[in-house]
Amino acid sequence: MIRGQNLFAEPSVGRRDFLKLSAKIVAVLGLSPTIIPQIAESLEKGAKPAVIWLHFQECTGCTESLLRATGPDLAEVILDVISLEYHETLFAAAGHQIEDNLHNAMKRYKGKYVLVVEGAIPVKENGRFCEISGHTAIDILKKTATDAAAVIAIGSCASWGGIPSALMANGENPTGAQGVQKTLGELGINKPVVNIPGCPPSPYNFLSTVVHFLNFGLPKLDKKGRPTFAYGTLIHDQCERRGHFDSGRFAEQFGDEGHRKGYCLYKLGCKGPSTFGNCPEQGFNEDKKWPVSIGHPCFGCIEAGVGFTKSLHDTSDMAFANPPQVYTKPTDPQEKGIDPLATAAAGLAAGVVATAVYKKGKALPGKEGE
Amino acid sequence: MEHLDPKPTGGKIFTPPILGMLLVFAVCAYFLILRYANGIGTVTNLTDHMSWGIWKVIGVIVGAALVCGGYACAFTVYVFNGWKYHRFVRPAILLSLLGYSFAGLSLAYDVGRYWGLFNFFIPKYWQGNSVLFEVAICVMSYILILSIEVGPSILEKFFSPEKADNLAAKLHAFLNKVLFLTLGFGVVLPTMHQSGLGGLALVMGEKISPLWQTPFVSLLHLISCIAMGYGCVIATEVLFANNYKDKDQMNLLGQFANLMKIFVVVFLALRWIEIIRAGGVGLAFDFGSGYLDAYSFWIEMLLFLVGLYFVWSKSAQSSAKNIFFGGWLIMLGGSLYRINVYIIGFHPEAGVSYFPSLPELIISIGMVCLQIAIFITIVKLFPIITKK
Amino acid sequence: MKTKRRSFLKGLLGVGAGAAVVPMVANTATASGNKEPSDNHMGMFYDATLCIGCKACEVACKKANDLKPEYGNYDIGGINNLDSTIWDAPGDLSVNTINIIKLYQEGETHSFIKKQCMHCVDANCVSGCPTTALIKQDNGAVTWEEDACVGCRYCQMDCPFNIPKFEFNHYYGKIVKCQLCADNGLLDKNRTACTDVCPSKAVIFGKLKDLKAEAHHRLAADPARYNGQVYGDTEGGGLGVIYLSKVPFEKLGLPKLKNFSYAAVSEGVQHTLYKGMIAPIVAYAVIVFAAFKTLSKNKENH
DSSP states (O other): OTTTTTTTSSOOOOHHHHHHHHHHHHHHHHHOOOGGHHHHHHHHHHHOEEEEEEEOOOOOOHHHHHHTTTTTTTHHHHHHHHHEEETHHHHHOOHHHEEEHHHHHHHHTTOOOOOEESBBBEEEETTTTTTTEEEEHHHHHHHHTTTTTTEEHHHHHHHHHHHHGGTTTOOOOOOOEEEHHHHHHHHHHOOOEEEOSSSSSSSHHHHHHHHHHHSSOOOOOOSSSBBHHHHBBBBTOOOHHHHHHHHOOOOOOOTTHHHHOBBGGGGGGGOGOOOOOOHHOOOBBBTTTTTTTTOOOOTTTTTTTTTTTTTTOOOOOSSSOOOOOOOOTOOOOOOOOOOHHHHHHHHHHHHHHHHHHHHHHTTOOOOOOO | OOOOOOOOOOOOOSHHHHHHHHHHHHHHHHHHHHHHHOOOTOOOOOOOSSSOHIIIIIIIIIHHHHHHHHHHHHIIIIITTTTGGGGHHHHHHHHHHHEEEEEEHHHHSSSGGGGGGGGOOOOOOTTTTTTHHHHHHHHHHHHHHHHHHHHHHHGGGGOOSSSOOOOHHHHHHHHHHHHHHHHHHHHHHHHHHHHHHHHTGGGGGGBBOOOTTTTTTTHHHHHHHHHHHHHHHHHHHHHHHHHHOHHHHHHHHHHHHHHHHHHHHHHHHHHHHHHHHOOEEEEEEEESSSSSSSHHHHHHHHHHHHHHHHHHSHHHTTTHHHHHHHHHHHHHHHHHHHHHIIIBOOOOOTTOOOOOOOHHHHHHHHHHHHHHHHHHHHHHSSSSSSOO | HHHHHHHHHHHHHHHHHHHHHHHHHHHHHTTTOOOOOOTEEEEEEEEEETTTOOOOOHHHHHHTTOOOOOOOOOOOOOOOOOGGGGGGSSOOOSSSSSEEEEEEETTEEEEEEEEEOOOOOOHHHHHHHHHOOOEEOOSSSSSEEEETTTOOHHHHOOTTTTOEEEEETTOOOOOEEEOTTTTTTTTTGOHHHHHOOOOSSSSEEEEEEHHHHHHHHHHHOOOOOOOOOOOOOOSGOOOOOEEEESOOGGOOOOOOOOSOOOHHHHHHHHHHHHHGGGHHHHHHHHHHHHHHHHHHHHHGOO
16 A cells, blocks of 8 residues: 555645656657646645546456555645545545445535546446445445536446456346446436556556546547547557567567567457557656566557457457558569460350351452452 | 342351450450549559540551541542542441441540540530540531441341332432431541641640651541551451452452552652651650651551551552551551550650550450351341442 | 442542641641649659658558458468468559559669559540549649549550459459548548648648649759659649659659640540530531432332
């Protein structure tokens, strides 16, 4: 957990920590370093938005990934940057006491709080597969989203259903687990939704989105509602092993020579070519490591239809095929070959006509005197 | 000269040769269905480099030239006061009509976007600078003119000199009255489009070998098509003649052979002048180039020269055998000339070549068979051929 | 008989005289000068010495124009266990590839070359198309119009660079070629996909006259770097895409063309023969007159 710090003790986060965090966030967002001081200022002194954090069908991995960040102590900074009004994992309170917290926060910050949702929402059988204090996830979402300023769906489960939505052998999604955006759409609740998929997503994707929202409004989103600064490029297009892919060097089996040499893991089932994300750039665990960098193919946890859907070691589809670094000659056209059958037929037809003409001609009367 | 009238040649319609040709056409029809269902590429060997194959070059360009008998007859008989040849007009015009109609039909399966063919009727789409546009409009109009010119022979079946007051008779009389007006088109239009079929090559520039590319390519096509027209009349008339003792007919055909000879000589002279001017003589002997150019060039020359040999002298022109062979050889030479211009001598890039695929060939052959079968059938049923 | 031969020879003479005009016309079409590109003729300038063969332009072009990848119709050779469905590996321009990078290599010398439609100033395809399916836009782009096209493929026969590709394997095919991004909205914003992404600025977009000035400037500034010529200045009557290279242009697949466009030759002949339709109308009148005389003379025989 957080190194030797009591979460509710007086926070000892200094200016330097804010600057470090700002620098990191600005890097993730891909913005100019010149705005780092501005971000730091807003983190330190800016208005702290209220955040209500809900958990539904989830493993709490997204929260844990946030807490695992180590430099600076992210959890503390978060608590300084935002006003966390409701969080089932982090709060010591329980039972009616924490429920009261939730209702009071919703009343006090009505229309202004950011709703963060972690976990999928089951919709089958009226949503009874996930109930908290007697209310279904659908109901809770409906109540809390109605008065929220914006909704952030953190993790693949909240973004599109994630593990709970994985199909069984009979092709069923047994609980009807689905993402927040889809559920809100079905409920007819129109709020800006940002999806931050991943299992778990890099905590900095989440944090940068929040900071961007505080300073500049919502970041640019792609068609699936994901911030483009994190999910705008294919993992395949940023991968450090791309050169091996382009030149046709692959690991064929775990532990073989290619694998030891760090060759491309496409043939072992890497889903990089069909998954959008910034894992190769950002990595995880403060070490910038990600699955491929340590020799395991990406399995597309971010992408709906890929993660938890396609088999781990089936080769990926190509979201966008790119040419290899090989070339044709400028003076080398492609050609269809000569067809012997056609040549024979042509010869036959010509022969038939020629013979007919010759025979007919021979039978004609020749020159006078011949 | 004894006055003869054209008469139907009569006889059974579905003879073995006709049935044979219809069978070939049936196979052709099968491949045509495939072509329409799956696209041109699945039944032909056409490529982006060699994009005009036997359908365009043989079906349209060669096909239109071979049936130039109608054109040659039209100006020989009606413009240059050659009335004595006018018995040759009807079969020549009928063959022209069939040939041009089938040339048009072959476009319906050769072009990739056939509904666009209606754009030729819509002024907004007319591109007047294009030689192909001129050819298309002239050919379409000419088919109409030919139908008007063939009209009387078809209509004659539907009335007799005794009962000459029905619609057929009235139409027949009208068409004959305005014949001199239709003939104007019947000569101007083919002049335009036959030279145009050669002019198509101009914009292809150096993609065509200097052995065939020249600013005079339109004129060369025009001259050769007239020669081929005479050859066609000779070949058709000889094939349908009852006996070759009809001295009058043979005489006239011999004169046609002489005219054919003049046009071929002019053609060959102009060809060689242009080849020398372009510095292409060396190419004629470049047998090791990997292309067929040199070989095909000399075969083309040979066909013309041997054809000329057969009709060179007066006595040669009096022999049915000679003029028959001569006519065929000239027609073959002219056909090979056009194939050389657009396929064999066409080099868009080093190393590309083209030979038709089997379905492609069968479609072409099948359409020709159908054409011949229709011609023979009409000749049997309607007063087209004049003979003793 | 004599009259007939005489009138024939007269006719031949007439035809011959007319024909003699043809080469003169063909020459004047070119001697009078090539078509000048309009002031806002946009174009591209490719400097082969700057190209690194990264193919970003191929990728951007396919993305901008929604073109399909071409799987494995090309033998990349020498690489083991190749699964040819994982790459877009076009070997040449095709109905799915309208821009391609090729490599010329001989011993130590090598050069990349970018091939796409040249958007010729006096385009053969535009002149030859019978139904205005290929149009030269004011901004210089040569574009294809679907509704007008018949699929006759005369454009394929005419193009000196063999650029237009036809969907032979489609039951109702299209002609496919680079349109200078006129059809995907980029040209209106004064951009093209390929020039947008080129990392080494080997291919750039701009007004053709500016690009030509730049090309000549580079030639003059560093002659040893190039082969002394700007390809596209006068080739084929002037091109909309111009090239600089160290390697001779023929080796890069750019054909040696005359300094005039054959479209001008063909149009010169057509316009001379058919200007105002005078010749056909006169011919028609003469023939109708002769036919009338012949027919009335032989009326009783008819």
